[in-house]
Structures are given as C-alpha cells and as structure tokens.
Amino acid sequence: MTDVLASKVASPKAVLSGVTADHTEGMSYLQTLPRRLVTLYLPLSLIVFVLLFPFYWMALTAIKPDEQLLDLERFNPFWTWTPTLKHIDKLLFGTHYPRWLMNTMLVAIAATILSIVASVLAAYAIVRLRYKGAQWVGVAIFLAYLIPPSILFIPLSTVVFQYGLFDTPFALILTYPTILIPFSTWLLMGYFKTIPFELEECALIDGASRYQILTKIVLPLAVPGLISAFIFCFTLCWNEFIYALTFISSTEHKTVPVAIVNEFVDGDIYRWGSLMAGALVGSLPLVVLYAFFVEHYVSAMTGAVKE
Amino acid sequence: MADLALKQAISPRSIPDVGAWDRLKVNHNWLALWFMLPAAAFLLLFLAYPLVLGVWLSFTDARIGRGGEFVGLENYEWLWDDSVFWLSVFNTLLYTGVATAFKFAIGLYLALLLNHNMPFKAMIRAVVLIPFIVPTVLSAIAFWWIFDSQFSIVSWSLRKLGLIATNIDFLGDTWNARWSVIFANIWRGVPFVAITLLAGLQTVSPSLYEAATIDGATPWQRFRYVTYPLLTPIIAVVMTFSVLFTFTDFQLIWVLTRGGPANATHLMATLGYQRAIGGGYLGEGSAIATAMIPFLLAAILISWFGLQRRKWQQGESND
Numbered sequence: 001m002t003d004v005l006a007s008k009v010a011s012p013k014a015v016l017s018g019v020t021a022d023h024t025e026g027m028s029y030l031q032t033l034p035r036r037l038v039t040l041y042l043p044l045s046l047i048v049f050v051l052l053f054p055f056y057w058m059a060l061t062a063i064k065p066d067e068q069l070l071d072l073e074r075f076n077p078f079w080t081w082t083p084t085l086k087h088i089d090k091l092l093f094g095t096h097y098p099r100w101l102m103n104t105m106l107v108a109i110a111a112t113i114l115s116i117v118a119s120v121l122a123a124y125a126i127v128r129l130r131y132k133g134a135q136w137v138g139v140a141i142f143l144a145y146l147i148p149p150s151i152l153f154i155p156l157s158t159v160v161f162q163y164g165l166f167d168t169p170f171a172l173i174l175t176y177p178t179i180l181i182p183f184s185t186w187l188l189m190g191y192f193k194t195i196p197f198e199l200e201e202c203a204l205i206d207g208a209s210r211y212q213i214l215t216k217i218v219l220p221l222a223v224p225g226l227i228s229a230f231i232f233c234f235t236l237c238w239n240e241f242i243y244a245l246t247f248i249s250s251t252e253h254k255t256v257p258v259a260i261v262n263e264f265v266d267g268d269i270y271r272w273g274s275l276m277a278g279a280l281v282g283s284l285p286l287v288v289l290y291a292f293f294v295e296h297y298v299s300a301m302t303g304a305v306k307e
Numbered sequence: 308m309a310d311l312a313l314k315q316a317i318s319p320r321s322i323p324d325v326g327a328w329d330r331l332k333v334n335h336n337w338l339a340l341w342f343m344l345p346a347a348a349f350l351l352l353f354l355a356y357p358l359v360l361g362v363w364l365s366f367t368d369a370r371i372g373r374g375g376e377f378v379g380l381e382n383y384e385w386l387w388d389d390s391v392f393w394l395s396v397f398n399t400l401l402y403t404g405v406a407t408a409f410k411f412a413i414g415l416y417l418a419l420l421l422n423h424n425m426p427f428k429a430m431i432r433a434v435v436l437i438p439f440i441v442p443t444v445l446s447a448i449a450f451w452w453i454f455d456s457q458f459s460i461v462s463w464s465l466r467k468l469g470l471i472a473t474n475i476d477f478l479g480d481t482w483n484a485r486w487s488v489i490f491a492n493i494w495r496g497v498p499f500v501a502i503t504l505l506a507g508l509q510t511v512s513p514s515l516y517e518a519a520t521i522d523g524a525t526p527w528q529r530f531r532y533v534t535y536p537l538l539t540p541i542i543a544v545v546m547t548f549s550v551l552f553t554f555t556d557f558q559l560i561w562v563l564t565r566g567g568p569a570n571a572t573h574l575m576a577t578l579g580y581q582r583a584i585g586g587g588y589l590g591e592g593s594a595i596a597t598a599m600i601p602f603l604l605a606a607i608l609i610s611w612f613g614l615q616r617r618k619w620q621q622g623e624s625n626d
Binding site: 012014015016017036040041043044047048050051052054055057058061069070072077078114115117118119121122124125126129130131132134137141143144146147148149150151152153154155156157158159174175177178181182185210235238239241242245246256257258260261272275276278279280282283286287290294297298301302 | 335338339342346358360369417420433436445449497498554589600
C-alpha cells in the first residue's frame with residue numbers, strides 16, 4: 001500500500017553498524033577532538049546515563065542488604081561492598097514467582113506461535129494471492145494495529161466472561177494475538193514482497209501446490225523476518241499488562257508484571273529489595289534475548305514504521 | 308521416435324479431467340479465504356466484535372455480572388457533568404502533548420548524535436534501546452523507587468549537592484506527580500523514536516551535506532533544509548505511533564500513582580479502568596473508552612494525510 005517509506009529506512013544491520021548511504025566517511029574528519037567532546041560525547045553520555053540509570057538502580061537495590069537500603073546517611077547509596085542474594089532467594093523460594101514466570105512464558109510462547117501461524121498465512125495471501133480486495137484487507141489490518149488495548153479491555157472482559165475463559169491462561173493466549181497479528185502480518189508482508197516472484201512461478205510450473213510453495217520456498221527465505229516477528233511478539237506479550245490485569249484474578253494464574261504490582265505491594269517498609277529483585281529477574285529473559293537478536297529487534301521496529 | 312512421443316503426449320488419456328474441485332483449488336479467492344481464516348477469526352472475534360460491543364455498552368447501564376438496558380446518552384450526559392472526567396481529559400492531553408513533544412525533540416537529537424562516527428558505535432546504539440525492551444511495568448517499578456518520597460536517590464543527590472533543603476515529594480504533589488509520570492514516559496519512549504529516526508537518517512547520503520557545506524550552509528541550515536525534509540515521512544509515522552501509545556497509556560500511571568494524588572494523574576484509560584473494573588460500572592467505563600476514539604481518529608487522519616501529501620510532493624506514484 002505505502003511503499004513510500006521502504007527506501008527511507010536503512011537496513012537493520014546498517015542502523016547498528018552505521019554504514020552510510022553511499023559508504024563515504026562523511027565530514028566527521030573536519031571536527032576536532034575538543035569540539036567533538038562538547039557537541040557529541042558529553043550530551044551522548046548524559047542521555048545514555050539517564051537511560052541506563054534506572055536499571056543500575058534496580059540491580060543495585062536487588063542485591064543490597066536491607067539495612068543499607070533505607071540508611072542513606074551511613075552508607076554510600078551508589079555502591080555496596082556487601083552484596084546479598086537474600087532478596088532473590090526470597091523471591092524464588094518464598095513466593096510464587098517461579099510460577100508467575102512459567103505463566104508468562106507459557107502465555108507468551110503460545111500466543112506468539114498462534115499469531116505467527118495466522119500472520120504467515122494472512123500475509124502470504126495478501127501479498128501473493130492477490131485476491132479480490134486484498135489491498136483493503138491490508139489497510140484494515142494496519143488500522144487494527146492502531147486500535148489500542150486500553151479502549152478494548154472493558155468490552156473484551158465481558159466477551160472473555162461469556163466465552164467462559166475468565167481467569168484461565170486461555171483468556172490471555174487468545175486475546176494477545178489481536179495485538180500481535182496486525183503487527184506481524186504487516187512486518188511479514190514487507191518480507192514476502194522482497195522474495196522474487198519468479199521463484200514461486202518456477203515452483204508452480206514444476207507442479208508445487210500453494211502450500212508447498214509456502215513451506216518449501218517462501219518460509220525458508222523469510223527466516224530473518226520470522227525471527228524478527230517472533231521475538232518482537234514475544235516481547236510484546238511479556239510486556240502486556242492491561243489484559244492480564246483485567247482477565248486474571250487468581251494468584252496462581254497471574255503473569256509477572258501483574259503479580260509484581262499486586263502481590264508485592266504490602267505495607268512492609270523493606271519490600272523494595274524483593275520488588276527490585278522481581279523486576280530485575282522479570283526483565284532478564286528479554287534482555288538476554290535482546291542481546292542475541294539486536295539486529296532482529298531493530299529490523300522489527302523499523303519494519304513496523306516502514307510499510 | 309519424435310512422432311511416437313508426440314502421439315503419446317496428445318493421447319486423450321494423459322489429460323486429466325478438470326473438475327469443479329480442481330478449478331476451485333487454483334481459484335485465488337477460494338484459496339485466500341482459507342489462508343485468511345485464522346487471522347480473520349482472531350481479529351473479528353477478539354477485536355472487531357469487542358470494539359462494536361464497547362460502543363454499545365457505552366449506551367447501556369451494564370454492570371459487572373448483569374447485562375445492561377439501553378439508556379441512550381445517559382452515560383455521556385453523566386460524564387459531561389463529571390469534573391473528574393474532564394480532569395482526566397485535561398491530564399491525557401497534557402501528558403500526550405508534553406511527552407510527545409519531548410520524545411520527538413530528544414529522540415531526534417539522540418538520533419543525530421548516534422549518526423556520528425565514534426568508537427563502540429554498534430554497542431552504544433544497542434544499549435540505547437534497552438529501556439524499550441524491558442517491560443514497562445518493571446521499569447516503572449524502578450521509577451517508583453527512584454521517586455519514593457523518603458528514600459529517593461534524586462532527592463538525596465540534590466540534597467548532598469546543596470540544591471534543595473528537604474526531600475521532593477515526587478508522587479504526592481499534584482504537579483510534581485504529573486511531571487514525574489511524564490518524565491518516566493519520555494524516558495521509556497525516547498529510544499523507539501531515536502532508533503527509528505536513526506534508520507531514516509542512515510539513508511541520507513553524506514554527499515548532500517558536503518554539497519550544502521560547500522554552498523556555505525550553516526549546521527542549522529543543513530539540518531533544516533537537508534535532514535528534516537528527507538526525514539519528514541518517517542517522522543510522520545513515528546510520531547503517529549508515539550501519540551497513539553502515549554494517549555492510551557495505562558501501565559505507567561497504574562504502577563506509579565494509580566491516578567492519584569486526588570485524581571491529578573488520572574488518564575482516560577486509567578479512569579475507565581477504575582470506573583468499569585474497579586467500580587463495576589461497565590457502561591460508564593465504556594463511555595470513557597469510547598470518548599477516546601475521536602482523539603485517536605484525529606491523530607491517525609492527520610498523520611495519514613500528512614504522509615499522502617509528502618508522497619505526492621516527492622513525485623512518487625500512488626501504489
């Protein structure tokens with residue numbers, strides 16, 4: 001529909017490594033070091049510091065002993081010489097935290113797989129089958145992407161109740177795809193468009209069915225796109241809050257974000273250590289995934305605005 | 308030999324009957340129906356239907372546990388006279404306006420900085436994106452601790468520097484709370500804006516800057532007349548998304564303030580949740596959610612037509 005932006009966005013690899021459009025050095029050699037220090041390194045390190053400080057603070061709080069947490073006068077708050085695993089130990093063995101992690105993982109993986117299967121089929125049909133009205137379906141899917149969960153959760157809660165899914169993992173597994181399918185269909189449509197049509201024509205002449213073309217030609221070529229869609233959907237699921245807050249009421253079915261907010265907030269003045277440990281452990285899976293697939297994340301993000 | 312082969316090829320037995328079923332199998336529309344079915348089922352059952360149902364609920368007096376009767380515009384009339392609702396509209400607009408403006412400015416600045424050549428470039432770019440990856444709720448909890456009224460590290464540092472005498476009550480005071488949640492939202496949104504704009508910046512050829520410099524352009528002119536026009540289409544899309552997600556934000560507010568103090572940070576989404584799920588008044592909550600739709604439509608239309616205009620100006624064909 002709008003390929004207008006396709007040429008306006010660099011490839012994810014280039015975004016990270018910084019190869020410029022025509023592979024020249026640009027004019028950076030004209031700048032002297034002191035000038036670069038003031039105009040580039042100083043503001044950049046300031047912004048990066050602000051962006052990363054909450055994570056440092058989260059991690060530090062998670063390993064600080066209780067007495068140092070609340071006594072800012074006797075101990076330097078920015079560092080601790082006596083790290084403790086007490087909070088993390090309490091988290092893993094004194095609460096339902098492992099259960100919540102498992103719930104989140106289960107819901108995220110199930111919803112992601114469902115969405116990817118549905119999106120692959122839909123994206124392929126829109127891009128390659130060119131059926132009647134395919135263009136309009138493409139526009140409709142883009143619009144669905146723009147409908148936010150916060151205007152849907154109230155009617156959706158009555159729907160979930162009617163279908164008898166309330167307070168089960170299925171309430172989340174079946175509703176998360178509505179957030180994920182529009183996004184991943186849109187992303188995969190972009191990938192499928194880049195696969196030469198001639199390959200499919202060859203396969204058609206050789207007598208392959210549409211299903212065979214999809215599984216043996218298109219999907220192997222679209223693996224980078226599939227990985228991008230998969231990890232991004234997984235991240236969105238892990239991040240989702242409002243549906244999980246509304247549709248799940250019992251402690252043992254909660255996901256990590258909801259459980260941390262609702263179950264850890266008691267009157268205990270020393271709760272900060274375990275709260276931060278919970279936030280840290282809940283973020284780690286995504287950060288590890290991100291570390292391995294940085295390029296795919298960037299490609300998913302730029303892909304989302306590209307098409 | 309050739310004769311023989313030809314004869315065999317045209318013998319009627321080798322051409323299979325083409326039945327209705329075979330025709331159907333290669334019919335694009337028929338095939339597409341099956342390919343679209345899973346996605347369509349999800350989107351119709353859990354997206355389109357609830358969307359319509361939400362608008363319908365806003366005209367009823369539904370409560371949790373019982374279906375409602377049609378009451379016409381009563382919910383909207385009730386909201387019209389409700390000062391808390393108008394406060395939430397004001398908060399939402401303030402939140403969206405200020406946060407989006409800052410996200411755009413800082414994001415663009417950060418993208419321009421990251422576009423320079425420097426050591427560890429790839430690593431710095433990857434690290435910048437981390438706030439976007441970590442679940443909002445979990446980073447919001449870190450902010451909750453940073454904004455604590457007694458043990459805030461920000462208050463402590465400022466006190467040690469001698470800039471303030473007493474701790475700042477970040478989340479307990481009306482305007483402090485508003486600025487605090489806006490700050491947390493900007494913090495969370497800047498990486499997305501920066502990295503997507505950086506992807507756009509990468510395609511701008513350095514030779515354009517060289518040409519502009521030779522023509523005597525100042526750095527500001529280079530930005531205003533080279534970078535900005537080339538970046539406009541992607542800015543339009545990124546900012547639409549940014550406005551959309553900021554306007555409908557829920558998580559951050561819910562974790563940090565739950566709408567308090569004295570409703571000072573209630574957004575329309577959090578107020579809708581509080582009325583519908585907390586209070587049980589589904590009809591009223593739906594009316595608040597439905598009231599968000601016109602704002603969202605306006606945001607989408609503005610960016611959409613902005614985008615179309617650009618396309619036409621740059622002489623690209625419509626596809």
